[in-house]
Amino acid sequence: MDKLRLLQLSGIQLDGDYKYLSRHLRWLSWHGFPLEFLPAAFHQDNLVAVDLKFSSLERVWMKS
Secondary structure (H helix, E strand, C coil): CCCCCEEEEECCCCCCCHHHCCCCCCEEEEECCCCCCECCCCCCCCCCEEECCCCCCCCCECCC
16 A cells, blocks of 8 residues: 555554555545544655544544
8 A cells, every 4th residue: 555645444443553554645534533543653744635524533643
């Protein structure tokens, strides 16, 4: 998924490390995002659009 630019998910929970998602991701639609914050290993530098409807998100990031 190195060159992935668009990712659309609905009602799923990924196991493993988010660092393997593409750093080139520009658009993320994840309805039902299960976590309360975005993992630190999830690179968000190139995101332009984020759609996390019906998610458990409470904070964008968690300070370590």
